[in-house]
Amino acid sequence: MKNESEPTNQGRRDFLGAAAGLTAAAVAPGMMLHTVDSEAAAPTGGVSDAHRWGLLVDTSKCADGCTACVDACDQENGLNLQSQPLGDDELKWQNQRATWIRKVKLQDNLTGQVTNLPLMCQHCEHPPCVDVCPTGASFKRADGIVMVDRHTCIGCRYCMMACPYKARSFIHEQVDQKLTRAPRGKGCVESCNLCAHRLDTGDISTACADACSAEGHQALVFGDLKDPTGPLRQALAKKPNRQIRQDLGLNTGVRYAGI
Amino acid sequence: MKRIVYREWLVEPQRYWGLLAMLAGVIAVGGLSALYMEHEGHWVTGMTNSVVWGTPHVFAVFLIIAASGALNVASIGTVFDKTAYKPLARLSGLLAVALLVGGLLVLVLDLGRPDRLLVAMTTYNFSSIFAWNIFLYSGFAAIVIGYLWTMAERKGNHLQKPVGTFAFLWRLALTTGTGSIFGFLVGREAYDTAILAPLFVVMSFAYGLAIYMLVLFYAFDADGRPIGPAMLKRLKNLLGLFVAAVLYFTLVYHLTKLYGAKNSDIEAFLLINGGLYTALFWVGWVLIGGLIPLGIIYHPELNKQRDWIATASALVVAGGLAAMYVIIIGSQAYPQEMFPGHSVIQFGAPGDVGGRVAPYSPSFPELLLGLGGVGVALLITAVGIRVLQFLPESLADRDVDPHASARHA
Structure with missing residues (x-):
């Protein structure tokens, strides 16, 4: 044995x-x-103010009719999984479903020139939505990303009243399908979070900017506003750019060239 | 001056219980509507991502500002020492608390997550005027209940003036806070102006007093208590003053906006081409809620008749609801202007509204929830005056003002 x-x-x-x-x-x-290099690799390592994430939109490169950024965002954040409640009016539903990024087409009143651009949460340094939120559910991370804590959001929608960019969506319906990386629940407010789930695992990119590049337009440059040698700061230095509703002095993280 | 005697509401039991049953029915329907909206989600309402606050907010904000206005009658007696108003004070306090509770209930039940009320009560962000309002509202209720105690309890009588003054200052803060909820919103053209705070204060004076007068007339009529002509005149004159003040602040609000070229589009929308909202502004807010009541109040014959004065009060209430609808919903329906000098030809997917007026039509559950809040306020008032001594036995001039008979003689 x-x-x-x-x-x-x-x-x-x-x-x-x-x-x-x-x-x-x-x-x-x-x-x-x-x-x-704890910042790059640790998803639970916390967020620091060493970075401030942002975007540059070059409207001259944003193609008419292209919705690559919108489609990519929908896929990435499970927005395509939303289903129209039975009996809801089609037009009303288009205004009730969550939208994180939308294509906007403008025409200059004087010259008639048409401009296309994607519009999403502008990730303000001084976000009105954060100021007005009674519970602090609407908050700004140390790295500048403005987002909603879905555990403390009571669904009062005051942030939606306050946002100058119509960037926020209220979940009007029961949610049956959602992604782990983008939890979603009836009665709460949400908006673009610059693909925070990617950044938190060390992937310095957003779905919209990736999709725009893949289409060959390069209209969206994502990067760190605090990195003087990074792609975003380089691009910002090359193109005159401004903020939407610059008069409000919100110091947005998303900048636009050509408007 | 005679000692004022307060008596429970002595309306016949059938009428009292009938009234309670009716109000309970209204509240039940409102409660069921809230449950339905909460269960299904807000898609069953007319609200969208463009018009995020709908009809429940119209009722809630109206009731909340009317609540602080209803307290004015008591303040005039206590703070400004107008003896003739003292007998009116208890009902004033009760109505203030009742209207506030009704309004807050509507507000809370319209939240996306009303089940998280506890979160709202325990987690605060003090840069939010909303968070401040949670304290202003609950504090108001507590202070007014204390104020009522100082009126009813002899031992507390000496505290009536300080507590009453504090309540008066608090209600000014409350309405300023409510107006500021809108006034501080920089991203919407119709808001973003400090004048909304004083506008809401004078609106509260008018709407609160109008509701007070309707309740007083109904209650006194029901059990045959007298209201003297001098008292009637006093109340209607006060209402006239407040209604005129609302019109004045409305005028200044629009003049302020009209002066800046950047606001010409929103002003054109509200005053000229806004369809329903323009109609509600001119016909509801200005005509029904302002000019017609003023016409009645200052008409040499009509202003002596209680029914006409009650009509004027009811018109002020109707006009007030119209005003809230324009301020809350009209201002959201108007597109947010982000690109000056440009026309928005496409905003998101087809049907996604931006750059043009957002559609909104109130759904029945929203309306019923709002009416449920009114029901709650009236139920609290009805039960309050029935079981406790809120109503003076008489408001006949000789009982209220010792000099009235001497003057008439």
Whole structure:
């Protein structure tokens, strides 16, 4: 009995030893990465004000009729999973469904020149929606992203009254399908969060900007407003740009060239 | 001056219970409507991402500002020492609390997540005027209940003046806060002006007094208590003053907006080409709620008849609801102007409204919820005056003002 079990035990020891070694080999670089560059790798490491995320929209490159950014946002954030409640009026539903980004087409009253641009939450430095929220559910992260804490949102919609950009949506209906990365619930307010779930796992990109590039338009440049050598600051330096409702002095994180 | 005697409302039981049953019915329907909207979600209402506050807010804001206005009658007696108003004070306090409770209920039941009321009561963001209002509203109710105690309890009588003065200052803060909810919104053209705060204060004076007078007339009529002609004249003159003040502030509000070229479009919308909202402004707010009541109040014959004065009060209430509808819904229906010098030819997917007037039509559940709030306010008042001594036995001039008979002689 004892002789028979000996080789088995030996095999188990070998296996455990090898497993421990392999685990150490697999985990160690991760641990190293945690200590060396915790911001990039740790989804739970918190957000710092070392960055301020933003976008530059070059309206001259935004193509008429293209909805790549809108479609990508819908996919990324599960907005395409919303379903029109049975019996709701079609037109009303278009105004009730959540929209994080929309294509806007403008015509200059004097020259007749037509401009296309995507409009989403402008991620203000001084967001009116955050000021007015009675519970603090509407908040600004240290990295400048303005979003809604769905645990404390009471659905009063005061932020929607306050937003100058019509960027926020109220969930009017029962939600049956949603993505883990974009939780959604009836009776709360939500808006663009610059794909925070990507940023928090170290992926410095947004679905809209990626889609625009993939279409070959390059009308959207995403990046860090605080990084003078980064792509966003470089692009901002090259093109004269402004903020929508610049008169309000909100210092938006989203800037527009060509309007 | 005679000692004022207060008596419970001595209306016949059938009439009293009939009234309660009717109000309970209105409240039940309002409650069911709230439950329906909460269960289904707000898609069953007329509200959208463009018009985010609908008819419930019209009723809620109206009731809340009327609540602080209803307290004015008591304040005039206590704070400004007008003896003739003292017998009116208890009903004034009761009505103030009742209207506030009705309004707040509507406001809370229209939240997307009314079940999270506890969150709203425990998590505050003090840069929000909304959060401040939660304190202003609950504080108002507490102070007015204390104020009522100082009126009813002899031991508390000496505190009546300080408590009454504090309540008066508090109600000014409350209505200023309510007006500021709108006045501080920089992103919408019709708001973004400090004059909304004083406008709401004078509106509260007018609407609160109009409701007070209707309730007083009805209650006194029902159990045969007298109201003297001098008292009637006093109340209607006060209403006339407040209604005129509303019209004056309305004028200044629009003049302020009209002066800036950037606001010419919203002004054209509200005053000329806004369809329903323009009609509600001129016919509802100005004519029904302002000029016609003023015509009645200052008419040499009509202004001596209680029924006509009651009609004027009812018109002020109707005009007030129209005014709230224009301020709350009309201002949201108007598109937010983000691109000066440009016309918006497309805004999002087809049907997604931007750059043009947003459609809104109130749904029945919204309307019924709002009426439910009115029902709650009236039920509290009816039960209050029935079981406690809120109403003076008589408002005949000789009982109220010791010099009245001498003057008439």
